[in-house]
Amino acid sequence: MRRVYFAGMGAVSPAGWNAAAMREALDCGQPLPIQTMARPGWEQPLQVRWVPNPTGRLEFQAHPRMRRTSPIAHYTVAAALEAVAGLRGSLGKAGFRLGIVMCLQSGCVQYTNRFYTEVLENPSTASPLLFPETVYSAPASHVAALLGEVECVCTLVGDPSVFLQGIALGAQWLEEERVDFCLVVGAEEAGWTTADAVRHLDRHAIVAEGAGALCLCSDPAWSAGVELTAITDCHTYSANRTRMQAGAAMRGQLGSSTPVELLCDGIGGGSRADAAERAAWSDWDGPRVSPKRILGDALMASSAWQCVAACDALANGRYRAANVSVVGANQQAIGARFVRNPRSAASSRGDG
């Protein structure tokens, strides 16, 4: 069986347009300031953590494909390009094949809201420019168009735990030798419908937006010094398995961890929403980072941030192993384990 390494990462979050900005915010440990979003029909605005405007025009925005795209496409592309930055020169030249697994929960809500509002007003004048961007597969298509040399693409939809399923699918493509690298991206954009819906389910959640991307490879020469060692089963919720039981089963499969390892969890602050995950890790007394608590609840992007934070901490030599725990909202609980493997990174530099 092929081993799977992490070759690069990218993140767009309310902290900024790269993984370094996210790292800085997580290291600081203080929740980012909350902003507001108008909600039609309400005097009281909804709470949100937006991605700040980029400082200056981003290079990819000049690409014809990106001209009329929504924020989610921008976040996806920015995170993806950052994750493959180290490979860009080599992708085309060396004939490397790239796969893209895109993971979404809400997807392109802003254009969907705009388009459906137009439909309700008068369907005969609804904009044909908006509709194609409402499709779940649009962001992945834009990334593929910008990168070129893409072999296969798949968009998965589900609760935030699906990001780890996406990593497993990318690993499968590497195992089958369909691709040499696989980008796994989780992204969301905030809109009033999402914030409104989330509020119905968790009054304490602060909706956020952004993207996280990991680039996987099976050649240790491209490794950034981090290896994927485990993804648990999908512990799907059902009539016979509660969220609490699923979280416990996931925790059980990740096994005992030592307190010198890092836990990247999906806890955000809502007592009810977090109960299952808190219970699963109630015995954990090691270091822990909870991106959702700092950055907000960006659905699929939040679990992507968890993985980016874990890999970043390992790549920087701060921990020797990290567990990622995602007890999803309405689908399943899944966990993953990454370990530091400096030998793979050293060999790429020729000094191993």
Next chain:
Amino acid sequence: MLFPFSPSPVAPPRVVVTGAGIVTAFGIGWTLNAAGFRAGRAAFRPVSGFDVSRQRVKTAAEVDLPSVLPNTRLGARAIARLDRAGSMLIHAADEAWRQAGWEPAENLPLILGTTAGGMLLGERYFQQALHQPLRHRQQAVRAVYFQSQVQARMVLDALGFSGPVTIVSNACASGGSAIGQAWDSIRQGQTERVLAGGYDALNELVFSGFNSLQALSPTVCRPFDARRDGLALGEGAAVVALETLENARRRGATILGEIVGCGACIDTHHLTQPHPQGATTLTAMKQACAKACLAPEDIDYINAHGTGTVLNDRSEALAIGEWAGRHAAAVRVSSTKACVGHLLGSAGSVEAVVCLMALQGQWLPPELEFETIDPVCQFHVVREPREARLNFALSNSFGFGGINSTLIFRRWA
């Protein structure tokens, strides 16, 4: 564990279909649908599900959905939360499950394709939030149950099994992609069985979207016809029970057909338009044939993506011509979208079941409305019901964003 993977088998196992469930405008179940597709009837009628008075096109292939669901383990409360799409999914899954004779089990994967999931609930949520912003009744339920993974979980509860749920949303290739992914996971030795398919219901947002793009035909849907002027929308669901041949034989299951090849690739030419020469369609078809160890002349029938739009059909026709080479004139092609419309996320899975029906019944699904062949088509378009000797059938599915999926089926005799 999802990772590390179990060791791959030395030789990939053969994957057979032992159950198939289907819902289209022809009705619910294999028998009604086989009769409809064999005759090539068109099932379009004025849309009744939402107001189309201000739309350019006013017809689609709607399903007559009975008010009663099949007898499953779902309770009344859960049933009340299903929308139209979820109900069609339960019908199709139940038929596939019963036909396969599967028993409740643990760790049985469910892989579904959809573009819109429970969009009808989403639309109701949006309308109430917009027009009655202070009224919250039912909104929390809609916010949860419109999500496709929650609808998929209801299949697990209905049929009494548990396992990983995967929702593939590769636009109109979703159903084909889901079956392809299921085929891959069995061949990789990750599981012995998978329930896979696709589902989508007609809804105002998507109908208006295709209408706004002027992609809908104001006349009739005539794929590959020189005078074609657009697609027609439909709705439906199809689910197949896939398992290893060894597993099926061990339990004495009736085998409906075998999946022998699968191809998938991405066309980055444009978000909504295919590559003009069909370059990536050709790649997907070649990939599927290579995996099946088949040459184009071995394929007896192609169920084309064939939407009826000028650009799609031209691109696909060129790809088929290039793929078939000197055998092109002998290739028999039709698009069953002429009968039940474009089923979006369920198109690939419904058309997969049509291929199984054709292989089992030894007939070719015709396009009755077809009149004048587009000169770009070098192949034979099936235009009248007929019997034929079929051993292999190929099904193409393409989607917005450029995802192409090809599946190849073998007759089980």
